[in-house]
Amino acid sequence: MIDEFLLEERYIENQLHQQSELVEKLRQESKAEIEQLTAEKREIEARIDTSSELLVNGRVSKEKITIKLREDEQRLRDLQGRIIKQEGIKAAPTQRT
Numbered sequence: 001m002i003d004e005f006l007l008e009e010r011y012i013e014n015q016l017h018q019q020s021e022l023v024e025k026l027r028q029e030s031k032a033e034i035e036q037l038t039a040e041k042r043e044i045e046a047r048i049d050t051s052s053e054l055l056v057n058g059r060v061s062k063e064k065i066t067i068k069l070r071e072d073e074q075r076l077r078d079l080q081g082r083i084i085k086q087e088g089i090k091a092a093p094t095q096r097t
Contacts, residue, residue: 026089027089030086030087030089033086034083034086034087037079037083038083040079041076041079041080041083044072044075044076044079045076048072048073048076051069055069
């Protein structure tokens, strides 16, 4: 009876350890994705700034710039949402043994 209890206890410890490792792996992947998304975000922000300058200077047609600005702004909102989601994964609590 005691042996069964010890085996069961080790089983539970092993399961907890595996879950902790999985959570840590997900956090690391989330951190890497946040870095990649943040880099994309900066790139899109720079494109929006450039497009805005071109629009003000009148060097490119207003229609082309307006379309591109809307696309970039939507992409920026999407990226910000994904970053928030990944930050939530990264910040999820774990139980260390």
